[in-house]
Amino acid sequence: MADLPRKTLVAAILIALALTALMLGGVALWLLAVIAGLLMMAEWADLARVEPKQKRIALFALSVPLAILSPLAAGPDFFAMGLIAGAAFFVAAVTRQGQLALGVAYVGVPVAALLAIRNLPDGAMLAFWSLAIVWATDIGAYFAGRLIGGPKLMPRLSPNKTWAGLGGGMVAAWLTGMAFSTYGGLDLRLALLSPLLAIVAQAGDLYESGLKRKAGVKDSGTILPGHGGVLDRLDGVVTVAPIAFILILIADHFA
Secondary structure (H helix, E strand, O other), X not given: OOOXXXXXXXXXXXXXXXXXXXXXXXXXXXXXXXXXXXXXXXXXHHHOOOOXXXXXXXXXXXXXXXXXXXOOOOOOOHHHHHHHHHHHHHHHHHHOOHHHHXXXXXXXXXXXXXXXXXXXXXXXXHHXXXXXXXXXXHHHHHHHHHHHOOOEEEOOOEEEEEHHHHXXXXXXXXXXXXXXXXXXXXOHHHXXXXXHHHHHHHHHHHHHHHHHHHHOOOOOOOOEOOOEOHHHHHHHHHHHHHHHHHHHHXXXXXX
8 A cells, every 4th residue: 555656656657558549540549559469478587497598589579560550550450360379480480489479469359459459449438448347347346345345356366366355347347337437438248348358457467467377477577657567457458458459340240
């Protein structure tokens, strides 16, 4: 709790930066996503304990599909997704490091998904909803866990997460989804599925916690004061963005 003011300030700056990029879209959002993606890839490589040369190979390989995702190039389409898969295969073949290759897909797919959401009709609102669900889940889980406590969710992976926190995150996500439906025109079906995305966000958080525990570190990096690394801050976005994109496509198909 003593670190809460600093964490809140950093989070507010990051949210303002993300919202500005979402509103501008185009090159601005792509550039921010690329920077975040490369930072996450670097942190993933550090967690995987690979050699510096292998880390550079992974960064260069990921740079190719990230460049193609630019609105000045092909953009977020199936060709870019194929390049992400190809980059992961290339890294696996060259470095013989399966975890490092997985990181290419783990980082590349959500970047592509978020940019694809932004390119849809009402994309700014839909991308904002996707991110807001993650933020609301984090806030709801934090305060519900602190105030209620109780049984741990998965103590072997994350000793601080509780079932009460998960419930609080789901409630916060549902309220956020309903607010977007009422005031932003979000499809009511997507709003009602927001608690599902809260579970997905928490799963991403727990997965990254497992990676850090395996690597024997507390944070994936130190670039964000009070938050650790970029992976620490975006672990929920990584899992939510692709699922949100799929849900949006399904809702649109059955509209």
